[in-house]
Amino acid sequence: MMQPEALVLHRVEDGIGRLTLNRPEHGNALSVAFCQAWHDAVEQVIEARPRVVVLDANGPLFCAGGDIGEFVENRARLDAHIGAMLAILNPSMNRLANLSVPLLSVVHASLGGAGIAFACCADFVLASDTAKLRGGYSAIGLSPDLGASYYLSRRANATAAKRILMLNESLTAQACQALGLFDELYPAHELPAAAERLARRLAGSATGALGRIKRLCDGAAGHDIAPHLDLEAAALLACAQSADAAEGVQAFIDKRPAQFTGR
The missing domain is CATH 3.90.226.10 (2-enoyl-CoA Hydratase; Chain A, domain 1)
Incomplete structure (x- = not known):
């Protein structure tokens, strides 16, 4: 407190x-x-x-x-x-x-x-x-x-x-x-x-995705496009393995708001 x-x-x-x-x-x-x-x-x-x-x-x-x-x-x-x-x-x-x-x-x-x-x-x-x-x-x-x-x-x-x-x-x-x-x-x-x-x-958002978005955007000025594409790919693949991504896709199919947990 x-x-x-x-x-x-x-x-x-x-x-x-x-x-x-x-x-x-x-x-x-x-x-x-x-x-x-x-x-x-x-x-x-x-x-x-x-x-x-x-x-x-x-x-x-x-x-x-x-x-x-x-x-x-x-x-x-x-x-x-x-x-x-x-x-x-x-x-x-x-x-x-x-x-x-x-x-x-x-x-x-x-x-x-x-x-x-x-x-x-x-x-x-x-x-x-x-x-x-x-x-x-x-x-x-x-x-x-x-x-x-x-x-x-x-x-x-x-x-x-x-x-x-x-x-x-x-x-x-x-x-x-x-x-x-x-x-x-x-x-x-x-x-x-x-x-x-x-x-x-x-x-209430997908915390892992937000963190990766933050790092990508903050570091963008220090990279040429080729290495940045690699960083984006690595971040996206990591997100794709998360429980939040599975929930986000299922929520889209179900036409309901996603309930993200940060996992």
């Missing part, structure tokens, strides 16, 4: 893993304690073998980025301080990037800095139509972390990523959607229900 006092809330129910940033009074900024809580929560959710993972946040901001107060306290050894945080965070971000199930982020409010990575690392990004995104890093003389530059470049393009990260301009939710950073926009009061519908739809 989730513990309200935890810096990162987590649980897995009905095949849906949930990770909730829960340092609302500090804009969900990343402190050292928060980093450890995040790492531990990610590990526990993944170990529970969910069929989809949802990442969201509590409070007036989705995530403000690094904890500037801690940066000030550690300014004489800022590199060591940030290095210690990244040693905790990078492995967990890599774990999320390599999930074999869909990852959905729910951006209910504005974000910046490392919050960009938390939002844009997902396969599906649903956001409030009033959310805003700001690079943040260059304003304090820093470069990005946690994959923020990677996900901005991948979801939009390198030129857009450089503009966001270098010029520190604020982007509206609509501008983020136009660039491909946000996939769907909803009024704030409709966002939780929309995210829940998508999470349950994904959790």
Whole structure:
């Protein structure tokens, strides 16, 4: 069960893993304690073998980025301080990037800095139509972390990523959607229900097939067509041996909705 006092809330129910940033009074900024809580929560959710993972946040901001107060306290050894945080965070971000199930982020409010990575690392990004995104890093003389530059470049393009990260301009939710950073926009009061519908739809799908689709699409840019065709063939043949494929074919014959189990 989730513990309200935890810096990162987590649980897995009905095949849906949930990770909730829960340092609302500090804009969900990343402190050292928060980093450890995040790492531990990610590990526990993944170990529970969910069929989809949802990442969201509590409070007036989705995530403000690094904890500037801690940066000030550690300014004489800022590199060591940030290095210690990244040693905790990078492995967990890599774990999320390599999930074999869909990852959905729910951006209910504005974000910046490392919050960009938390939002844009997902396969599906649903956001409030009033959310805003700001690079943040260059304003304090820093470069990005946690994959923020990677996900901005991948979801939009390198030129857009450089503009966001270098010029520190604020982007509206609509501008983020136009660039491909946000996939769907909803009024704030409709966002939780929309995210829940998508999470349950994904959790009820053929999980093995979704995982293989995810890996194929994520790796497509790194392959020529010939090796990619081989990877597609291997994935398809593996899916064809699954119980979910047998159920999907039978459901098609029976003209009924398939009841997938993730096997």
